Amino acid sequence: MKDILLFFSFFLALFPSFGQEIPTTFKEKAERLVQMRPKTYLTLDTELKSEKRDTTLLRYFANLCEKENYLEGQAYALDQIGTKYRNISQYKKAVDLHQQALELSEKINNTELKVLSLNMLGVVYRRTDAIKTALDYNQKALELAEEVENPSHHIKRSINVSLNSIGNLYQALEQYDLAIVQFKRALKFETELDNKLGLAINHQNIGDCLEKKGDLEGALENYRKSLAYNEEINSDFGRVICKNSLAQIYLKQDMPYAALVLLEPLHEQSKSIGDFFITASIYINTGWAHTKLGNFDKAGKFIMDGLEMSKNRNMPSNILYGYQKLSDYEKERGNYKEAYEYYKKADEYENEITSATNVRYMNDIIVRYEADKKNNQISVLAKENEIVRLRLRKNQTTLLVSALIVGLISSILYILYRQYQSNNEKRVLSLEQNMLRSQMNPHFLFNSLNSIKLYIINNEQKNAVHYLNKFSKLIRKILEASSLKEISLAEELETVELYMNIENIRFSNEIDFKISVDDDINIDNIKVPSLALQPFLENSLWHGLSPKEGKKIIQLNIKKKKQGFISIEIIDNGVGRGAAQTNKENRVLKRKSVGIRITKERFANFSKDYQNNFVVDIVDLFDDKGNPKGTKVILDVPTV
Structure with missing residues (x-):
C-alpha cells in the first residue's frame, strides 16, 4: 500500500494537472503566444517559466502549436518535456522528444532551438554512457553556437552547457585534468552571466573530478560551494546531489555516521524528485555506510535496492558501483567467495562499459586517414605498373614493326608505327603526370596530419575541431583536383590560402x-x-x-x-x-x-x-x- 501511495504521489509530481482540465488562464496564454509567434528562446521561456515543469500543460501547448503550425513553440515544448523525462530516467522517451524538437528546429532553421536540442540529446546519451554519441551532439552544438556573430544570452548559456557536457564526457573517460579545464572555462562564463545554477553545476563537477583524483579536501570545498549556490536558488534537485556527494567523501574519510546524517533524509526527497539515477546512488552509499558500521542486514538491503533500480533503468555506471559495494559488503562479512564473485561481475561490467567508450571514436578518425593514405599509395603503384606495361607494349611493337619493314610496304608500316608510338608517348606522359600528382598528395597530407597530431597531444579540443574542419575542406579540394591535369590559378590560390591558414595555426598565427x-x-x-x-x-x-x-x-x-x-x-x-x-x-x-x-x-x-x-x-x-x-x-x- 505504501509503494502504491508513493507511486501515485510521484505520478502527480510529474503530471500535476492529471485528471484536471487545462486552466482557462493557461489556454488564453497559449493562444496568445501562438498568435504572437515569438521566434526566440528567451521570449518563450519567459512566458512559460511558471508552467515549464508541468508536462500536461506543455503537451497541450505543443499540440496547439502543431495544429496552428507554430513550429518554434512546438520545438520548445518538446525539449522541455524531454528534459522532464530525462530527469526521471525515462531516457528512450527523452531521446524521441528531443529528436522531434531538433527536426522541427532544423526545418525552421532556428539556431537557438537547434543548439538546445543538440545539447539535450548529448546530456541524455551521456546519462546512458553512450560517450561517442553524446560527444558528437555536444560538439555539434558548440560549433553551431560559436558561429553566431552576436550571441544572445541563451546562446551564451548553450555554449556553457556544451563545455560542461564535453567536460562530463572527459570525466567519463577518466581524463580528469582535461575535464577540469572544460569545467573551469564554463565556470568563468557562468560567472560573467551571473548564472548561479551553472556555477552550482560546474563546482559539483569539479568536485567529482578531484574526488576521483584522490583530492578529497579539494572535492569537499567544491561540493560545499555547489551546495551554497543550490541553497541560494532553492534547488531541491541540486541539494540532493550535493549532499550525496558530501556523504560519499565522508565515507571515504571513514566517517559513516556523518554520512548517514546526510543520506537518510535524501531517500524520500530523491524519490519525490523522480531521478532514479541519483536515488540509486544514494541507496548504494547508504548501504556502504551501514557496511562500515557493521549493520549488515540494512547494508545488504540498501545496496541491492540501489542495484535493482540501476538495472531496471539501464544505468551502467550505477550497476558497476553497486557490484563494487556488494563485493566490499561480502568481504566485511567474511564471505570471501561471494565477495570474489561480485568483484568478478564488477570487473566484467567495467570492461563492457570501457569497450563502448569514445576511444573507438578517436580511432575512427585515425583509421580513416590511414586508409586514405594507403589508397593513395595503391593508386601510385597502379599507375607505375600501367606505365611499365605500356613501355613493354611499345617495345614489342617496335620489334614487330622492325621485322616487317621489308620491301615495298616498309615505308607504310614505318608511318603507322610512328603514329602508334606517338600515341603511346602521350599516354605515358599523361600517366607520369598523374603519378607525380599522387606522390604530392601523401607528402602534403603528411605535413597536415602532423598538425592534427600536435593538437591531439596538447589536448586542445576546440582547436582540434576547428583544425579538422579546415583540413576536411582541404582534403576535398585535393580530391576534386586529383582527376584533373590542370586547374585554374584562382582555384590554386584558394587551396594555397587554406593550406597557409592551416600551417599558420601551427605557427600560433605568427605568419603574415x-x-x-x-x-x-x-x-x-x-x-x-x-x-x-x-x-x-x-x-x-x-x-x-x-x-x-x-x-x-x-x-x-x-x-x-x-x-x-x-x-x-x-x-x-x-x-x-x-x-x-x-x-x-x-x-x-x-x-x-x-x-x-x-x-x-x-x-x-x-x-x-x-x-x-x-x-x-x-x-x-x-x-x-x-x-x-x-x-x-x-x-x-x-x-x-
Whole structure:
C-alpha cells in the first residue's frame, strides 16, 4: 500500500494537472503566444517559466502549436518535456522528444532551438554512457553556437552547457585534468552571466573530478560551494546531489555516521524528485555506510535496492558501483567467495562499459586517414605498373614493326608505327603526370596530419575541431583536383590560402601571409598544375621562417611579366638559404625534400603543351649591410 501511495504521489509530481482540465488562464496564454509567434528562446521561456515543469500543460501547448503550425513553440515544448523525462530516467522517451524538437528546429532553421536540442540529446546519451554519441551532439552544438556573430544570452548559456557536457564526457573517460579545464572555462562564463545554477553545476563537477583524483579536501570545498549556490536558488534537485556527494567523501574519510546524517533524509526527497539515477546512488552509499558500521542486514538491503533500480533503468555506471559495494559488503562479512564473485561481475561490467567508450571514436578518425593514405599509395603503384606495361607494349611493337619493314610496304608500316608510338608517348606522359600528382598528395597530407597530431597531444579540443574542419575542406579540394591535369590559378590560390591558414595555426598565427594579384590578370583563365605552389610555400615556412625570431612574412605576388608569361613571386623574410642549409646540416634527423624537384618536373611536363617553357629562379635577398633578409622564388609560368 505504501509503494502504491508513493507511486501515485510521484505520478502527480510529474503530471500535476492529471485528471484536471487545462486552466482557462493557461489556454488564453497559449493562444496568445501562438498568435504572437515569438521566434526566440528567451521570449518563450519567459512566458512559460511558471508552467515549464508541468508536462500536461506543455503537451497541450505543443499540440496547439502543431495544429496552428507554430513550429518554434512546438520545438520548445518538446525539449522541455524531454528534459522532464530525462530527469526521471525515462531516457528512450527523452531521446524521441528531443529528436522531434531538433527536426522541427532544423526545418525552421532556428539556431537557438537547434543548439538546445543538440545539447539535450548529448546530456541524455551521456546519462546512458553512450560517450561517442553524446560527444558528437555536444560538439555539434558548440560549433553551431560559436558561429553566431552576436550571441544572445541563451546562446551564451548553450555554449556553457556544451563545455560542461564535453567536460562530463572527459570525466567519463577518466581524463580528469582535461575535464577540469572544460569545467573551469564554463565556470568563468557562468560567472560573467551571473548564472548561479551553472556555477552550482560546474563546482559539483569539479568536485567529482578531484574526488576521483584522490583530492578529497579539494572535492569537499567544491561540493560545499555547489551546495551554497543550490541553497541560494532553492534547488531541491541540486541539494540532493550535493549532499550525496558530501556523504560519499565522508565515507571515504571513514566517517559513516556523518554520512548517514546526510543520506537518510535524501531517500524520500530523491524519490519525490523522480531521478532514479541519483536515488540509486544514494541507496548504494547508504548501504556502504551501514557496511562500515557493521549493520549488515540494512547494508545488504540498501545496496541491492540501489542495484535493482540501476538495472531496471539501464544505468551502467550505477550497476558497476553497486557490484563494487556488494563485493566490499561480502568481504566485511567474511564471505570471501561471494565477495570474489561480485568483484568478478564488477570487473566484467567495467570492461563492457570501457569497450563502448569514445576511444573507438578517436580511432575512427585515425583509421580513416590511414586508409586514405594507403589508397593513395595503391593508386601510385597502379599507375607505375600501367606505365611499365605500356613501355613493354611499345617495345614489342617496335620489334614487330622492325621485322616487317621489308620491301615495298616498309615505308607504310614505318608511318603507322610512328603514329602508334606517338600515341603511346602521350599516354605515358599523361600517366607520369598523374603519378607525380599522387606522390604530392601523401607528402602534403603528411605535413597536415602532423598538425592534427600536435593538437591531439596538447589536448586542445576546440582547436582540434576547428583544425579538422579546415583540413576536411582541404582534403576535398585535393580530391576534386586529383582527376584533373590542370586547374585554374584562382582555384590554386584558394587551396594555397587554406593550406597557409592551416600551417599558420601551427605557427600560433605568427605568419603574415598576403596574396597580391595585378588588376590586368584574370586568374580564372590561367591554368597551372594542382598543388604546384605548396612545396615552395612549405620550403619558406620550414627552412626560412621556422628558425627565425620576430615578425614572419610571406608575400605571394602574381604579375604580368611579358607576352605569354605571368610571374609568380613567393617572398619571405626568413633566415636565407645559407642559414637554412646550416640548420639542415646540424639536424640529427635529415629528411630528404623532394617536393620542389617533383614540382619542377610537373611544370616541365605541363609547359610542353605551351609555346613557352616554365622557368624557376631562386634569389637570395640582402639588406644594405649585406646581411641575409629572406628569399624570393620567381616562377615564370607560360600562358600561351
